[in-house]
Amino acid sequence: MASVTLRRLSKVFDGGIQALHHLSLDVRDGELLVLLGPSGSGKTTALRCIAGLEEPTSGDVLIGDRLVTHTPPAERDVAMVFQNHALYPHLSVRENIAFPLEMRRVGDAQIARRVVEAATRLGLEDVLDRRPAQLSEGQRQRTALGRAIVRGAQAFLLDEPLSRLDAKLRIELRAELLALHRTLGATMIYVTHDQIEAMTMGQRIAVLSEGRLRQVGTPAEVYEHPADVHVARFVGNPGMNVLQGRGRGMGEEGRVIEAGSLVIPVELSTYEGELQLGIRPEHVGLCAVNRGVGNADVLVVEPLGSETLVHLNAGGQALVARLPGFVDVRVGTRVGVKVDRRRLYLFDAAGAPLA
Amino acid sequence: MTWRGWAVATTAAAVVAAALTLSVARWAESRYERAFAFRIATTTADYLAAVTPSPLTRRGSPPPPVTGYYLPQLLTQARALQTLPGLTSDVEVYHGTAPLVDATAPPLFPDDLERLASEGRAWRDGVALVPLKDRHNQDVVGAVAVRPRPTPRGPLPGGMGFAFPAALLAVGGAAAIAFRQRPLRRGGYAAAALLLAIAAYADVRGAARRSADRWLHDTRLLIQEAATRLPAPRSRVAIPDLVSLIRDAELVPGEPAESAPRRLRIDGKRRAVVAVLIGPGRWVELRTVPAEAYTAVWLVVLLGCAFLGPLGILALRWAERTPRRQRREAVIAWGFLSPAGLHLALFSLGPLVFALYLSLHRWGREPVEPIRPFVGLANFAAALRDPLTWTSLRNTAVYSLYVPVSIAVALAIALALRGYRRGWGARVLRAAFLLPYVSSVVAVALVWQRIYQAGSLGLGRVDWLSNPNTALLALMLLALWAHVGGQIVVFLAGLERIPEAYLDAARIDGANAWRRFWRITFPLLRPVTLFVLVTGMISAFQVFTYVYVLTRGGGGPLPQHTTDVAVSRIYQTAWGSQDFGGASALSLLFFLLMVAFTWAQLRLLGKQVEHA
Numbered sequence: 001m002a003s004v005t006l007r008r009l010s011k012v013f014d015g016g017i018q019a020l021h022h023l024s025l026d027v028r029d030g031e032l033l034v035l036l037g038p039s040g041s042g043k044t045t046a047l048r049c050i051a052g053l054e055e056p057t058s059g060d061v062l063i064g065d066r067l068v069t070h071t072p073p074a075e076r077d078v079a080m081v082f083q084n085h086a087l088y089p090h091l092s093v094r095e096n097i098a099f100p101l102e103m104r105r106v107g108d109a110q111i112a113r114r115v116v117e118a119a120t121r122l123g124l125e126d127v128l129d130r131r132p133a134q135l136s137e138g139q140r141q142r143t144a145l146g147r148a149i150v151r152g153a154q155a156f157l158l159d160e161p162l163s164r165l166d167a168k169l170r171i172e173l174r175a176e177l178l179a180l181h182r183t184l185g186a187t188m189i190y191v192t193h194d195q196i197e198a199m200t201m202g203q204r205i206a207v208l209s210e211g212r213l214r215q216v217g218t219p220a221e222v223y224e225h226p227a228d229v230h231v232a233r234f235v236g237n238p239g240m241n242v243l244q245g246r247g248r249g250m251g252e253e254g255r256v257i258e259a260g261s262l263v264i265p266v267e268l269s270t271y272e273g274e275l276q277l278g279i280r281p282e283h284v285g286l287c288a289v290n291r292g293v294g295n296a297d298v299l300v301v302e303p304l305g306s307e308t309l310v311h312l313n314a315g316g317q318a319l320v321a322r323l324p325g326f327v328d329v330r331v332g333t334r335v336g337v338k339v340d341r342r343r344l345y346l347f348d349a350a351g352a353p354l355a
Numbered sequence: 356m357t358w359r360g361w362a363v364a365t366t367a368a369a370v371v372a373a374a375l376t377l378s379v380a381r382w383a384e385s386r387y388e389r390a391f392a393f394r395i396a397t398t399t400a401d402y403l404a405a406v407t408p409s410p411l412t413r414r415g416s417p418p419p420p421v422t423g424y425y426l427p428q429l430l431t432q433a434r435a436l437q438t439l440p441g442l443t444s445d446v447e448v449y450h451g452t453a454p455l456v457d458a459t460a461p462p463l464f465p466d467d468l469e470r471l472a473s474e475g476r477a478w479r480d481g482v483a484l485v486p487l488k489d490r491h492n493q494d495v496v497g498a499v500a501v502r503p504r505p506t507p508r509g510p511l512p513g514g515m516g517f518a519f520p521a522a523l524l525a526v527g528g529a530a531a532i533a534f535r536q537r538p539l540r541r542g543g544y545a546a547a548a549l550l551l552a553i554a555a556y557a558d559v560r561g562a563a564r565r566s567a568d569r570w571l572h573d574t575r576l577l578i579q580e581a582a583t584r585l586p587a588p589r590s591r592v593a594i595p596d597l598v599s600l601i602r603d604a605e606l607v608p609g610e611p612a613e614s615a616p617r618r619l620r621i622d623g624k625r626r627a628v629v630a631v632l633i634g635p636g637r638w639v640e641l642r643t644v645p646a647e648a649y650t651a652v653w654l655v656v657l658l659g660c661a662f663l664g665p666l667g668i669l670a671l672r673w674a675e676r677t678p679r680r681q682r683r684e685a686v687i688a689w690g691f692l693s694p695a696g697l698h699l700a701l702f703s704l705g706p707l708v709f710a711l712y713l714s715l716h717r718w719g720r721e722p723v724e725p726i727r728p729f730v731g732l733a734n735f736a737a738a739l740r741d742p743l744t745w746t747s748l749r750n751t752a753v754y755s756l757y758v759p760v761s762i763a764v765a766l767a768i769a770l771a772l773r774g775y776r777r778g779w780g781a782r783v784l785r786a787a788f789l790l791p792y793v794s795s796v797v798a799v800a801l802v803w804q805r806i807y808q809a810g811s812l813g814l815g816r817v818d819w820l821s822n823p824n825t826a827l828l829a830l831m832l833l834a835l836w837a838h839v840g841g842q843i844v845v846f847l848a849g850l851e852r853i854p855e856a857y858l859d860a861a862r863i864d865g866a867n868a869w870r871r872f873w874r875i876t877f878p879l880l881r882p883v884t885l886f887v888l889v890t891g892m893i894s895a896f897q898v899f900t901y902v903y904v905l906t907r908g909g910g911g912p913l914p915q916h917t918t919d920v921a922v923s924r925i926y927q928t929a930w931g932s933q934d935f936g937g938a939s940a941l942s943l944l945f946f947l948l949m950v951a952f953t954w955a956q957l958r959l960l961g962k963q964v965e966h967a
Contacts, residue, residue, distance in 0.1 A: 053859050074865040086856035090878040099874075100864035147864070 001187050002064030002154040003029045004050060009059035011045050019045040021211045022059065027155075032181050032188045034202030036195060038234060042211040043191045044083075047157050050189065052076050063154055074103075079148035080157040084164065085140050087132040087147075093119070093139075094128040097146040104151070118150040121180075138169045149180065155187040162197065174201060195235050199223070207231045229351035232278050238309065240345065241284065243317045245277040257346075261315030262294035264339060266346075275354065278345030281322035285338035286310065286329065292336035298329050312337065361675060362533035365668050369529035369544070372664030373522040373551060379660050380518045380555035383653050384562035387646060388503055391566035392444065392483035393476055394603075395573050396501040399436070399446055400487045401600045402577045403499070406584040407432050423489050423496045430455050432584070441576055443569050447500040448487065468495050503569070509561060516561070521554030529664065544665040552661035556654045563647040571616040571629040571641060574601060578641065582633040592633055601641065609640030618645060713939035734940035744941065746916050747924035748948075750827060754920055755895035757831040757838075762887055764835070765842035766880075770872070772843070773850050785843070792840035800904035803833045807905075820905050823917040830901050830918055838894070842887050849883030850876070885960050889953055896949055897922055921945050 004027040011020040019042045027033045035043040048054040052073035060069045068076050087096050101111045122142040162170045198205050199219045207214045215227035226232035232240040245259030257264045259277050296312035308327040312319040346354040407424045433448035433455040448455045452463040471486040472495040487497035507514030525547035532543045582592040612630035619628050627645040717730045738744050807819035807829050819829040861871045899922040906918045929938035
């Protein structure tokens with residue numbers, strides 16, 4: 001096992017699209033790091049640069065102490081699981097898992113032993129002689145995992161491995177992957193756009209947006225202390241409400257932020273002018289009209305059982321409230337809005353946090 | 356539809372099919388009657404030309420037309436026809452436009468003669484008109500008109516044919532089955548249709564037989580009459596004097612026999628014959644091809660017509676049972692399919708069936724050999740015995756070896772081009788490779804002919820195409836060059852369909868380029884490779900143009916059959932030896948060989964690869 005280090009990695013594609021901007025990242029030995037970002041944020045490009053499938057325009061990739069920026073993929077000793085699993089369709093499960101060993105000229109007896117070992121670990125013993133087309137989606141993904149772990153690589157790269165599975169299977173395999181990570185003690189870089197996956201799996205999360213690294217930290221850090229508006233918006237389900245606001249003074253009561261139809265008193269003395277106000281949906285509540293910090297119109301109500309999401313229009317700004325249990329509100333009615341004033345996040349107009 | 360409506364529709368279908376069958380049969384019968392009328396009219400014209408004395412033979416008469424006939428004599432001979440006992444038709448002879456036999460009959464129009472001169476014959480109001488030519492068989496000086504008298508159409512009471520009662524029976528049967536809702540429906544309808552077709556065919560065959568018999572009968576009378584009337588100085592009439600009467604039959608010395616026409620098999624060929632007495636104790640035999648021997652095609656046509664009934668009933672049943680929407684869709688689908696289907700039937704299936712028919716007959720070119728007897732498998736046996744057949748098959752097999760080579764070359768180039776899909780250089784290259792494939796085959800062949808000529812392009816003093824050792828190789832090189840472009844395009848399309856992810860995965864798994872190709876790309880390309888191989892093999896087997904243009908079909912003197920491939924052998928057999936039956940047999944043998952070979956290729960290489 002080895003650490004993976006990216007140093008000021010940039011990638012510009014032929015069409016002039018810059019997928020990565022000076023990405024620097026340190027993945028520790030044995031760590032499971034999640035690369036999180038919306039689609040097009042450059043996370044897959046970063047992964048492919050680590051694997052050697054893309055050559056970076058500038059910057060370096062290190063695996064352990066080795067500089068591998070221009071080393072072909074075969075010599076980097078990494079394993080990768082692809083989003084569409086990329087199982088060789090003309091080979092059986094056994095042959096698929098054996099493929100990397102065969103390519104490294106491992107002896108037949110050892111190949112057979114290690115394939116069975118990997119297959120047993122993933123519960124594939126019964127389907128070893130089937131072709132990928134004859135497998136369920138879950139079995140295919142397990143086979144792809146098998147092909148990755150059979151070799152004992154320095155680092156495992158997983159490119160949205162669970163995105164094609166249905167919700168139930170995804171939860172199941174998530175747990176299996178975590179168990180696998182624990183037993184192998186392997187360095188894993190896990191790319192996903194699903195922030196729940198990121199929160200549940202990552203020891204650390206690296207949030208990418210528009211090719212730039214926004215924040216690296218534990219799930220709690222990223223959630224509680226988002227480094228900027230992008231991270232705040234992206235992490236959490238649904239993400240943080242970000243309202244365009246304006247701070248100003250208002251007599252003896254101190255200062256307030258006006259955002260749409262809301263007027264929220266804050267303990268902020270130094271700032272005046274345009275700013276962005278972040279509120280997590282769970283910190284928004286409803287009350288009678290004119291009793292809260294402002295009024296809003298109910299656009300959509302999504303009852304989820306354990307909680308209800310209420311989408312609001314607060315003077316032209318979108319706001320989501322997450323309320324426990326079922327809530328009796330009608331679409332189209334006007335309600336009052338409460339916010340937990342201790343849990344507000346303030347960002348400047350450019351998106352950087354205000355102290 | 357109620358069952359009564361259903362029964363009415365069924366009966367209507369049966370009536371339509373029966374009416375169609377009957378009218379086709381009637382039409383065929385009248386065709387045979389016309390054929391007889393034209394034939395006997397021609398014979399009569401020839402008879403008149405033979406028996407009317409030359410005007411030069413009579414002295415002291417006014418100067419007659421030089422090549423025409425002396426009218427009083429023509430009048431005498433024509434009138435004599437009227438008194439000839441037993442003729443089955445009414446005959447009229449025109450001199451110019453004037454009728455000679457029945458003076459009160461309406462004359463011809465002047466342009467009738469012109470039409471006869473240009474078209475050779477005419478049919479008007481139940482009368483067959485043929486020209487009466489002068490002695491040198493050049494100018495039309497008159498006409499002979501024959502109106503065949505009605506004859507019984509069948510042996511049934513009242514001279515009725517079989518078809519009409521059979522049609523009544525068939526329609527009645529169909530109606531009875533439909534209205535009574537009898538269980539054995541389809542079988543019953545089919546049996547009724549079969550009965551109808553066979554009865555109608557019996558009538559048509561009878562009409563054909565009658566047409567031959569009547570001609571034999573009437574011609575016998577004319578020959579006997581001619582034997583007594585041939586002008587002086589003839590005293591004893593001999594066969595050579597009479598053959599001018601019977602252009603499309605044979606006249607041979609014969610034995611005494613009754614005057615009715617008979618059917619005989621002479622040297623394995625069927626003939627209709629009649630004995631003719633041309634002098635005391637002197638018999639000849641008049642032989643002709645029996646028209647009924649070539650009526651098989653009518654059986655096919657009539658079966659087709661008659662089975663329209665059961666087919667229509669099947670269609671009705673289908674329409675009744677199928678939900679409306681499905682019916683609509685099926686009708687629309689068949690509507691769209693029908694042009695292609697019709698085209699396929701007319702231009703693919705039809706010729707195939709005809710080739711099968713040809714291959715079972717001796718079939719030469721028309722004027723040389725009008726008789727095309729059934730010979731069974733003799734054509735096939737002859738083809739298999741001919742060493743040139745085997746030579747051509749071996750040459751074809753050797754020639755087709757260029758296909759695997761061109762596939763390898765095409766795949767290599769496609770792999771090389773794949774990396775540079777965007778640059779204009781790659782586009783130019785691709786177009787350059789494709790150019791020979793889309794160029795005119797003959798033009799390409801002619802260019803290569805120049806290249807292969809001795810001394811060109813520094814290829815040495817060998818003339819590749821006329822040297823038996825290199826001629827086939829030269830053709831293979833040309834084929835390789837011409838076909839590689841098309842194969843490259845197919846391979847490029849195939850490569851594009853292989854997801855990049857497989858190759859990425861293999862890269863990470865440690866496979867180098869060589870192994871990526873053999874373990875991933877090539878297996879995944881298998882369907883494409885198979886397609887290129889099978890189509891390439893088929894087109895290699897069918898090679899003809901290059902061989903024909905470059906070495907004149909391989910049968911020429913120079914390459915000594917070394918470039919004689921299967922199709923050129925077929926061509927030589929058909930157009931060189933004028934043996935269409937043999938050529939068809941060869942084609943079918945070759946077709947079977949190709950089917951077997953292609954099937955084997957598909958079986959051996961065609962395991963399906965599913966993409967997951």
